[in-house]
Amino acid sequence: xxxxxxxxxxxxxxxxxxxxxxxxxxxxxxxxxxxxxxxxxxxxxxxxxxxxxxxxxxxxxxxxxxxxxxxxxxxxxxxxxxxxxxxxxxxxxxxxxxxxxxxxxxxxxxxxxxxxxxxxxxxxxxxxxxxxxxxxxxxxxx
Numbered sequence: 663x664x665x666x667x668x669x670x671x672x673x674x675x676x677x678x679x680x681x682x683x684x685x686x687x688x689x690x691x692x693x694x695x696x697x698x699x700x701x702x703x704x705x706x707x708x709x710x711x712x713x714x715x716x717x718x719x720x721x722x723x724x725x726x727x728x729x730x731x732x733x734x735x736x737x738x739x740x741x742x743x744x745x746x747x748x749x750x751x752x753x754x755x756x757x758x759x760x761x762x763x764x765x766x767x768x769x770x771x772x773x774x775x776x777x778x779x780x781x782x783x784x785x786x787x788x789x790x791x792x793x794x795x796x797x798x799x800x801x802x803x804x
Contacts, residue, residue, distance in 0.1 A: 667729035670703035
């Protein structure tokens with residue numbers, strides 16, 4: 663195995679990105695950093711460096727154990743890099759998955775009228791205890 667490798671090839675070969683072009687685009691768009699510095703796809707990496715990859719909303723960090731440019735089987739990945747991602751990043755990912763927007767299954771199209779009403783009922787302020795709010799507040803009462 664070589665002692666250096668191109669970052670885009672390494673990201674692809676280590677299965678961090680599905681294709682090499684996705685890895686190269688991530689480098690071009692500033693989502694890949696090595697020791698805090700943005701790198702180009704042609705940057706050569708060495709064993710022992712730490713690579714950070716931003717895949718919103720999480721920033722993954724990997725310590726390079728072996729420089730490769732050819733894709734390897736998934737069982738060999740633990741010998742290629744060590745995942746040193748901060749556990750708080752995984753908490754952010756889990757919170758993002760749980761909270762906020764209710765995901766619809768891909769390809770199901772727009773919500774039906776019944777689904778839309780149930781979504782509105784779920785999001786309505788009445789669900790949060792604001793239905794008894796008195797808008798007719800008058801300063802003269804005090």
